[in-house]
Amino acid sequence: MRLVLVGPPGAGKGTQATRLADTFGVPAISTGDIFRTNVKRETELGRKAQAYMSHGALVPDEVTNAMVRERLAKDDVAEGFVLDGYPRNPEQAVELDAMLADHGVALNAVVEITADSDEVTKRLLKRAEIEGRADDTEDVIRKRLSVYADSTAPVMAYYDGQGLLVKVDGTAEVDVVTRRMVDALRVR
Ligand code: B4P
Numbered sequence: 001m002r003l004v005l006v007g008p009p010g011a012g013k014g015t016q017a018t019r020l021a022d023t024f025g026v027p028a029i030s031t032g033d034i035f036r037t038n039v040k041r042e043t044e045l046g047r048k049a050q051a052y053m054s055h056g057a058l059v060p061d062e063v064t065n066a067m068v069r070e071r072l073a074k075d076d077v078a079e080g081f082v083l084d085g086y087p088r089n090p091e092q093a094v095e096l097d098a099m100l101a102d103h104g105v106a107l108n109a110v111v112e113i114t115a116d117s118d119e120v121t122k123r124l125l126k127r128a129e130i131e132g133r134a135d136d137t138e139d140v141i142r143k144r145l146s147v148y149a150d151s152t153a154p155v156m157a158y159y160d161g162q163g164l165l166v167k168v169d170g171t172a173e174v175d176v177v178t179r180r181m182v183d184a185l186r187v188r
Helices: 013-024 031-040 044-054 061-072 090-102 117-131 138-161 174-186
Strands: 002-006 028-030 081-084 109-114 165-169
Touching: 002 013, 002 138, 013 028, 013 081, 013 174, 028 031, 028 061, 031 044, 031 061, 031 081, 044 061, 061 090, 090 138, 109 138, 109 174, 117 138, 138 165, 165 174
Parallel strands: 002 081, 002 109, 028 081, 109 165
Antiparallel strands: none
16 A cells, blocks of 8 residues: 555644554655654754754755655565655655656555644644644744645645545544545545
8 A cells, every 4th residue: 555645734644644554554654754853863854854844844855855765765665655744745746656656656545634724723732732843833833834735735636637636534533534544545
């Protein structure tokens, strides 16, 4: 199973990616998590990503694409993966298709998790109280939502055109959303 999860910040991509990865027995790959790990370890990649992330902007494509290309070349993704947070613009989507073609494989489905701005803002502000993530402040959340509308929303048309898009309503309890996703993927 080669899956991509797309959705606004706070829709539940990271939350659901681990659950789907367990269900299908493949690794979950989160570009946001890889960046955050690198920021914490103060690596060169982390230094490059930090300023963009803390302002809610996308990390430049050349940095992100190279990182994903390297990750998808590892042995553990031979049987599949759940990709969370990538692609985030149509250019990254084209690049992902090229990476997979190089390995002679293709995506099985792209799941769009939907949730409105009020709901995701509420969730992220709650997470801020628990985890204190630098990009979960009200101003940065607003910026992330506008980046999503401008840059990431067009990715859905790209995948819809390929017949890969599956829409799942993300506004329910976590278990319910997981079941909706698994059911929607099984009927495909
Ligand atoms: P991400 O790490 O992808 O952050 P995110 O969009 O907020 O999603 P996340 O997975 O963390 O949250 P989730 O919705 O699961 O990206 C962070 C930054 O990294 C970006 O702004 C950008 O700068 C950079 N970046 C990442 N990928 C990039 C790319 N491809 N190109 C360029 N830059 C990139 O969960 C949010 C909260 O909601 C959690 O607290 C969770 O517990 C809660 N929640 C989840 N499901 C719920 C439910 N059903 N009900 C109630 N609460 C729920």
